Amino acid sequence: MNESSVKPSEQLSRTLAAGSPLIYVVTWEEERLEQMLARASQELFGDDRPVWQWTAALGFTSGPGADRQLLDPVEALSFVVSESVDAICLMKDLPALFESRPALVRALRDVYDHLSVRPGSMVVSHPSINIPPGLSKEVYLLELPLPDADELRGMLGSLNSGFGEEQRVSDEWLDRVSYATQGLSSNETRDLFHQLVSEKIVDVDAALAEINLAKAQLLMKENCLEVITKKYDIDKIGGLSKLKSWVISRQKLFTKEAQAARIDVPAGILMMGVSGCGKSLAAKTIPSVWGLPLIRLDMNKIMSGGWGAPEVAWERAIRAAENAAPVVLWIDEIENSFGFLNDSATSGNMTIFSSFLTWMQEKPANVFVAATANRIEILPPEMIRKGRFDQLFFVDLPEAPARIDILRIHILGQGGDPEEFDLNHLAKVMNGWTAAEIEQMVRAARIDAFTDGREITYDDLIHNIYRIVPLSKTMSEQLNALRIWSHNRATKAH
Known part of the structure; x- marks a missing residue:
């Protein structure tokens, strides 16, 4: 059996059953670990003998040492050796004391020697890895x-069964919520579940929104990641019909049902093309369609050195995103993020870029990457080959039907009635305009109307159209080069 397919509780039980004397468990979830050890102890010894537990603040809280005030860790370990009782002993705070108490290494080696010839195991837990060289050969x-999702579903099901009939939620609700709460600890999920039930949030979409908010609050501690909590409606994007169809058709892939059916989920998309044509907005609508959180990876902060060495900051940010999965990870202007623009790539950029390529190949399936690029032609071939991204979309200037959609959306957004305007004529006049230029024109027209104390009119729009020089005129050579490059390389988004 592949070790990665073994559930954590099974792996821990097998390690204890194999007689490993000294086990170091990296976890924040002490309560969950205690429950796993209790079940493993019953399986191993065939009775309900307690798991010994020790903390630096309370000493032994269970087991033979519970009636003693053994706060000193070396004395506590010596007591374990002297008692010679077949049991599992959990000591929670030892790794934090290694530097100040070097004798602990010797004491743990004595415990290792003692338990090597008799049943029982010493389990040391800590949120991070801190193994002294003197213990590297003894520690598992x-x-x-x-x-x-399965473990969370079981926990939520047990909690739900304890409520009265009027408070219980449906099985479908539990299935959707247990899948969405992946990335939270068992305690965080339990507390959030109680909150949702107490507030009677029985609507699944409302519950998912609360879960995404909880994940956002956790990720706020990771300063290289920006959590986008605002929801963006895909129907508020004009044009991009093929891109929107691709996103909507994959709406059910990031669900527990798809996971149970072993459906391969998409790894990511790369949207490249003309600046101001909706690539970033499209990236921000994907999580709203799929019901997932949106996280923006800020490469500028990573490369700044303000959060440690860039390589370390990158690894921390990626691990945090993985822990929040299922999630959409947004990387904007990826060519600039890795320093390919203006030949500004450094050794640090290239090291992170190499790590990014490896990560894209090996990353967890439920982290979806939505990347954008304005200068796709300067990216190296290994970035855009199949296997990194599922699809490459070229976002060109909007054609007439898309320009009409964009006009309608922004006129409505500025309080106007699109039916009062000749949208076909306006779209014709604005041939070669980007979506951002159309939006800015409508905004400027609304400001003119507001200044004069009246509603926006057709003349306001026409007046501002002739005040803007579109990008297609100032950068026509670059746009043509983009179109030539994308031909037969990318799918048109419109």
Whole structure:
């Protein structure tokens, strides 16, 4: 059996059953670890003997040492050796004391020697890895990942069964919520579930919004990641019909049903093309369609050095995004992020770029990458080959039907009635305009109307059309080069 397919509780039980004397578990979830150890102890010894537990603040809280005030860790370890009781002992704070108490290494080696010839195991837990060189050969290292959807579903089902009939939520609600809460700890999920039930949030979409908000609050601690909590409606994008169809057709892939059916989910898309034509907005609408959180990876902060070495900051940010999965990770202007623009790539950029390529190939399936680029032609071929991204979309200047859609959306957004305007004529006059230029024109017209104390008119729009020089005129050579490059390389988004 592939070790990656073994559930954490099974892996821990097998390690204990194999007689590993000294196990180091990396986890924040002490309560969850305690429950796993209790079940493993019952399986191993066939009775309900307690798991010994020790903390630096309370000493032993269970087991033979519970009636003693053994706060000193070396004395506590010596007591474990002297008692010679077949059991599992969990000591929670030892790794934080290694630097100040070097004798702990010797004491743990004595425990290792003692338990090597008799049943029982010493389990040391800590949120991070801190193994002294003197213990590297004795310790079996085990990282306890956050609970998956199945484990969360079981926990939520048990909690739900404890409520009265009027408070219980449906099985469908539990299925959707347990899948969405992946990335939260069991305690965080439990507390959030109680909040949702107490506030009677039985609508699934409303519950998912609360879950995404909870994930956002957790990720705020990771300063290289920006959590976008605002929802963007895909129907508020004019044009881009093929891109929108691609996104909507994959709406059900990031669900528990798709996961159970072993459906391969998309890894990501790269949207490239003309600046101001809706690439970033399109990226921000994907999470709203799929019901996932949106996280923006800020490469400028990573490369700034303000959050440690760029390579370390990158790894931390990626691990945080993985822990929040399922999630959409947005990387804007990717060519600038890795320093390919104006030949500004440094050794640090290239190291991170190499790590990014490897990560895109090996990343968890439920982290979807939405990347944008304005200068796709300067990206190296290994970035855009099949396998990194599922689809490359070329976002060109909007054609007449798309320009009409964009006009309608922004006139409505500025309080006007699109039916009162000749949209066909306006779209014809604005041939070669970007979506951003159309939006700015309507905004400027609305300001003129507001200044004069009246509603926006057709003349306001025409007046501002002739005040703007579109990008297609100032950068026509670059736009033509983009079109030539994208031909037979990318799918048209419109």
